[in-house]
Amino acid sequence: MSACVWAACVCGTQICYCSLSAEILLLFSGINENVYEHVSMWFTGNMKQLLVWIQRNLLKERPELFVQGDTVRPGILVLINDADWELMGELDYQLEDQDNIVFISTLHGG
Amino acid sequence: MCQVEEEYHEQLERVDRLSLSQKCMKCKEEPAVVVVRAGDAYCRSCFRESFIHKFRAMLGKTRVIFPGEKVLLAVSGGPSSCSMLRQVQEGVGHNAHKKLRFLPGIVHIDEGGALGQSIEMRRKKTSDLQQMFRSTGFPFYIVPLEQVLDLPGSVLVAPSARSDRPDSAYKAAVDLFLQSGGGSDPAGPRQENGQESLLDVHESRTRLLEQLMDSVQTQTAKLDLLNTLRQHLLVHTARKHSYSKLMLGDSCTRLAVRLLTSISLGRGAQLAQDTGFSDCRYGDVVAVRPMREYSAKEIAFYNHLFKVPTVAVPNLETKTSDKSSIQRLTESFVTKLQTDFPSTVSTIYRTGEKLQTACRFSSAAEDSDRCLLCLSSLEPGAEEASALQATLLSERLSQTRGPLSSVPVEPEPAAVGRCCSSGPCGGADCNAGCSSSPTGPQVAGMRSLLCYSCQRTVRDMSSVHHLPPYVLSEAHRRQKRSAMKEQISQFLLDGAEEHD
Numbered sequence: 001m002s003a004c005v006w007a008a009c010v011c012g013t014q015i016c017y018c019s020l021s022a023e024i025l026l027l028f029s030g031i032n033e034n035v036y037e038h039v040s041m042w043f044t045g046n047m048k049q050l051l052v053w054i055q056r057n058l059l060k061e062r063p064e065l066f067v068q069g070d071t072v073r074p075g076i077l078v079l080i081n082d083a084d085w086e087l088m089g090e091l092d093y094q095l096e097d098q099d100n101i102v103f104i105s106t107l108h109g110g
Numbered sequence: 111m112c113q114v115e116e117e118y119h120e121q122l123e124r125v126d127r128l129s130l131s132q133k134c135m136k137c138k139e140e141p142a143v144v145v146v147r148a149g150d151a152y153c154r155s156c157f158r159e160s161f162i163h164k165f166r167a168m169l170g171k172t173r174v175i176f177p178g179e180k181v182l183l184a185v186s187g188g189p190s191s192c193s194m195l196r197q198v199q200e201g202v203g204h205n206a207h208k209k210l211r212f213l214p215g216i217v218h219i220d221e222g223g224a225l226g227q228s229i230e231m232r233r234k235k236t237s238d239l240q241q242m243f244r245s246t247g248f249p250f251y252i253v254p255l256e257q258v259l260d261l262p263g264s265v266l267v268a269p270s271a272r273s274d275r276p277d278s279a280y281k282a283a284v285d286l287f288l289q290s291g292g293g294s295d296p297a298g299p300r301q302e303n304g305q306e307s308l309l310d311v312h313e314s315r316t317r318l319l320e321q322l323m324d325s326v327q328t329q330t331a332k333l334d335l336l337n338t339l340r341q342h343l344l345v346h347t348a349r350k351h352s353y354s355k356l357m358l359g360d361s362c363t364r365l366a367v368r369l370l371t372s373i374s375l376g377r378g379a380q381l382a383q384d385t386g387f388s389d390c391r392y393g394d395v396v397a398v399r400p401m402r403e404y405s406a407k408e409i410a411f412y413n414h415l416f417k418v419p420t421v422a423v424p425n426l427e428t429k430t431s432d433k434s435s436i437q438r439l440t441e442s443f444v445t446k447l448q449t450d451f452p453s454t455v456s457t458i459y460r461t462g463e464k465l466q467t468a469c470r471f472s473s474a475a476e477d478s479d480r481c482l483l484c485l486s487s488l489e490p491g492a493e494e495a496s497a498l499q500a501t502l503l504s505e506r507l508s509q510t511r512g513p514l515s516s517v518p519v520e521p522e523p524a525a526v527g528r529c530c531s532s533g534p535c536g537g538a539d540c541n542a543g544c545s546s547s548p549t550g551p552q553v554a555g556m557r558s559l560l561c562y563s564c565q566r567t568v569r570d571m572s573s574v575h576h577l578p579p580y581v582l583s584e585a586h587r588r589q590k591r592s593a594m595k596e597q598i599s600q601f602l603l604d605g606a607e608e609h610d
């Protein structure tokens with residue numbers, strides 16, 4: 001659990017999870033890990049809206065290290081159910097029940 | 111450069127959005143899960159296959175690693191080196207299809223001391239890593255960066271390489287290896303069980319290391335220095351445990367960043383060694399980079415899909431902004447390129463490939479012809495037209511404007527360097543001649559021992575006296591030597607070389 005936080009988002013009556021990789025967590029909470037919160041809220045929408053939500057609710061410091069413009073910063077990979085989001089419509093993808101969203105930073109030092 | 115007609119054009123347009131249910135381009139059956147390059151979408155199993163194949167093909171093609179050879183894997187805990195470790199693990203494994211036939215070991219340098227991490231945190235990280243390394247069954251060494259303070263000066267002196275082995279030697283070695291039954295030894299890599307680890311670091315050492323890092327003023331120079339020190343310690347560890355190859359996990363993305371960074375830092379002459387497949391500057395320990403054809407994205411996907419464990423180790427660049435250092439800025443440039451024009455990164459990387467020089471380590475080259483810090487060969491002579499000379503000239507010119515202001519001109523290292531190498535004092539009695547410069551005689555003399563880029567790094571330090579003892583003593587030795595050479599030179603005919 002230390003390396004992976006689950007931010008539970010509830011889409012309407014459905015639940016989806018996004019797991020955030022360790023690298024990105026370093027952005028979220030600084031050098032000291034294990035300070036992650038479990039977040040849950042009602043959420044309906046597509047990836048674009050999810051990014052906005054993450055930016056508002058999870059990124060307390062330096063959001064520009066994660067989001068740029070209305071999409072993720074170059075160098076951050078997005079996986080939707082273990083598949084490249086480039087194959088899934090990227091920002092327009094509508095979140096569904098039990099979706100597993102993973103963000104992985106490929107930047108040196110996260 | 112004459113190949114502008116290559117196939118890059120059509121790929122330079124932005125990627126079109128790929129359709130939702132695209133099929134794998136290889137097997138054309140399974141749904142694609144990852145887009146490796148523009149248009150190259152693979153399914154899970156084809157992706158895995160091509161990933162593994164690339165690694166073994168790289169080692170097979172280059173023929174640098176001999177069967178039965180001891181190879182030390184430098185594992186930082188980051189995605190690329192952990193992925194490399196997995197490839198080796200599977201490659202030497204019992205049921206590997208194309209078995210890798212060398213003897214792997216692992217080294218990890220714990221840099222926590224240079225980053226101001228608490229000892230508890232460092233212990234936790236290293237124990238995570240230890241667990242991971244132990245599960246491989248390979249011998250491993252976890253070395254705190256503090257040990258760089260105790261390195262012998264010999265690290266900076268490259269012993270001559272084992273005589274260059276021709277291609278036929280590789281075949282012979284394979285045959286020999288197969289005959290000796292090495293191929294079927296299940297416990298192959300279990301040599302002496304080196305498990306040098308858990309941090310026994312004296313607080314005083316950590317403080318010295320901190321002082322060293324703190325004495326460097328810019329982030330760019332800090333990263334460069336850290337890189338150099340890490341490299342020395344890696345080479346030293348390899349030598350100490352008699353490994354003749356050092357395997358580094360640099361990905362293609364990383365190397366593209368390094369290539370552009372190197373150019374902007376004035377390391378043009380070292381490009382091939384800095385980014386090529388093999389790097390022979392250390393003589394008896396050859397560094398190889400088998401991950402250099404993988405993009406950071408491929409690696410991240412592979413690790414995620416096939417559950418390769420990594421240990422998140424924050425580094426100097428964690429949470430820094432794009433503009434904190436040249437390295438970081440270049441990285442952000444490269445990743446942006448990668449996103450918008452996916453083929454460009456591999457173009458950069460292929461450019462690097464073209465610069466690849468033959469691994470020519472001339473044992474005749476004297477230590478004094480190599481940079482004290484990065485061990486790359488110094489630019490031959492003071493060629494009038496070299497980039498270095500041009501840079502020095504423009505530096506000098508831009509400086510001459512300085513005195514117009516009332517501010518006393520800061521002792522410019524370039525000027526000092528000039529004096530030491532080609533000035534009237536000819537470097538010999540420079541110690542005396544230039545000592546008027548407040549940077550001190552040793553600093554002045556040191557510049558002539560460094561390549562342009564390392565000069566820049568050292569210039570960013572408030573005092574060179576924070577450099578580890580092995581660097582200082584080796585600098586001193588070389589200075590003395592060149593002074594002596596200077597003294598006797600008038601007695602030699604024809605300025606004959608190396609008679610000392």
Ligand SMILES: [Zn+2]
Pocket residue numbers: 134135136137138139140152153154155156157
């Ligand atoms: Zn396939």
Ligand SMILES: [Zn+2]
Pocket residue numbers: 481482483484485486560561562563564565
């Ligand atoms: Zn150098």
